[in-house]
Amino acid sequence: MVLPPVLFKIAARWHFTCYLAFRKIKTFGFHHKNTTSRVHHTHSLQTDISKCPLERRENQTLVCDFYGTLLRSSSLFPFFMLVAFEGGGIFRALMLLLLSPVIFLLGSNGEVALRLMIFVTFFSLRKKDMNLVARAVLPKFYLENLHCQAYEVMASCGRKVVVTSMPRVLVEKFLKEYLGVETVYGVELEMANNGDYFTGFVSCSGFVAKQRALKDLFGEHKADIGLLSACSSRDNLLIPYCKETYVISKSTNKLLREKYPKPLIFHDGRLAFLPTPLAFLSLFLFLPMGIFLSIIRIIVGLVLPYKVALPIAAFTGVQFRVKGLTGSTSENPKKSVLYVCTHRTLIDPILLSTAVQRPVPAVTYSLSWVSELIAPIKTVRLTRDRQHDANTMRTLLSEGDLAVCPEGTTCREPYLLRFSPLFAEMTDEIMPVAVDVKVSVFYGTTASGLKGLDPLLLMMNPTPYYRVEFLGRLEKELTCTGGRWSAVDVANMVQRQLGNALGFECTGLTRKDKYMILAENDGVVSVNTQM
Template structure:
């Protein structure tokens, strides 16, 4: 049934291009030569409603007791297209094969109407997926991309109202978590999907795709909402015409509409997923074209790190596109102590100790939690697992320090955003020679960390990026008066080093922990048992 519809749509498009569009252009030329007697500015702009920023009163600092209704795409978000968000569900909640099928569908999606296009994308993205996987992607992956595409001007109006309801034809499961967690929405009315057991069928429910103006009437009845925000499409005009006040969000590509990070409705600290870019069709095509080269390049970079001396590894690594920036001085060990130097790193990826060792051109030992066997095999430095038993881990780290220099990441887990998690204080009790190291990583295609995915692929994904970069800044030794040897508590030392590293990186300190991260992103406490290790 779908193929005949596609054929008819294609024929209709060809006829439009050959006949109707040419007639329209001819009529336009005649119209341009006809004198225009009078027209209002709004009529000239082609909109029946005023633009939101120009007419809505934003002067009040308190929320007005009014109800606002709008859609998310094209209104709250600066982009009207929803393909990238379906791609995120297909890739992060499904698999790379599902994402490839969705990309292939672009070859015929452009000839379909809005409803059929949406149904096809829903089917490809959701068919057979577990509800748990989709909900995890909606809460842990999508919010980052939603926040980065928020429309600042629309949000300013949103924040001035006390009650908000979002109506959207997008599946409700894709947007409800974000809207309730970050946008304080009162209710979300969207397209519902069919399920069999705990899996999606890829089909919409019996009620079909949500029609916004009909859903608004059914939700509010005879009562009209106070404010309606919509895009310039005629579908939204019909929707917002049912409100007491109606405004059109325009100029979405203007820089004044971009939401800066410091104005996010809620700080974005944790997020998951592999893709570090918004997967538009063109960007996704580039990713799939890059994948074969990226895999080969990652293998080459791993072999360079394992087999070559430090100087050659840096040289060939830079030739392959890896950028390593090093700042600071080489610390000198205290001759009065036979212990090694304890390097305290921020934790951006599993490769923090590797790049520190490479920058120093000396072998180091790193202690880690829940490190996969694959990561241990390909690591060019010695790694030792900790048990999360404080007494046992303390003894292990003391023994390692007596053998040489040691690297520890007291955050206990990675964080992608410019925040530092709370530091565990155990390290402060073990050494007097403590050297803080500020590390930061940048990627353009794939994240080298995950909370709910396959952890053994973390270093491989990082090295698959075209030009991954690491910034390693070695700060001076912690002054003796800020160590436990001079009477400071281990918590004071840990907090002091956390603030020092945050200042060096321009990050913000938090009291969040590893447990907080995994409860939010993966629904567990982040403890990986041996029989479940990836």
């Protein structure tokens, strides 16, 4: 908790900030008009980035800002909202949303507006929560907003320097890990309680921080390339320190996934959209209806038969597509079928049961008691003890069909994690099932949040899309029974089949890799986190 002396300091600074805000609102119209004309005149003398040659730049230095140059987004607000919601909670996000009209009047990305967003977002926020958002949430949205031409120019240079008026903790991790930026200078945030909490205040203004950084970095020397934003006059600070300067105009072209500097396989957080003020306001207005939809959908799935539940679910907006079911899943009275599914959400086995119109038990490694309570099918926990889990699966198969997700954890992006080969040793009646889920508002999976909320949030999406495709039973010659294939070979083959069916890329990453990247642990979830 922030100490009383710090609170007194915060009150004094907040009073001064309100005074600056009043002056800013009073002169906003005049200032905006003159700044626009000045920026246009200054940048008209610079070269467009499309004319920047990319050859022989390996030994050259590039310097640029983050907002307006590397990012296509015209506003910083959504990225502060991501931190406020994912790191600080829904009430902090609501406060930031209520202040969005004031932020707009202050100039959206002006100095006073920036300080106001920083204060609301970071006041009393734990450093641990900010680090989690910077590591697991923001990279996805940054990659989706990268400016194509700016990224290509940056990638062609050997040394990369970013000097920005944004808080350094917001951008540094992404810039260094994904874009290979050597040096990042940004606004430093003040800390309290031995560096565990943010106070919400900055050590100096963004303009002063950028000016000092450029002088310290280059002095009398100059960078080879400077990237300037056509939307802001602040980048004019870079001109004296660059041999060549190129102006970046606003672009709507997204950087294609295959051109990402680093594959985006794992990410966390609940929001599936960029929270602009209008989009986030729409979310708050939709919340009561979303909660009602979620409860109705869960009750329908629990109580009603499959043939009745499907039309009702479709009426509430659920899109459910089944392919390859005809004649391929009839019950075998002599031998049970092991359904091998891709793992996108915790309801994958429920989708399988809905498709075949009968309950199919499932084995799982991690499931909250809430999800276990409302599951309309039998779920059995695995212990990660190979022999014990093998005996459990054989017992279940002796009683009937069984569903298993060999990846061991979910993945949101179009990638498949490594398949555990244990399922291939259980039976030769194996049927691969490609399962995919698409959402527009909330992700129904988490690595660091409360797993008990997963089903509720998943069902809150207005029009969730579910796809289940049966690929047909494997021929016995392609199983371990045939004698030519090992369990690992069968697992890899099934992974490739499912990847091809979904258009996903196969990887060798595991559950442990996912949790080390997102939550910095080995994936062993505590009871409190599972609730």
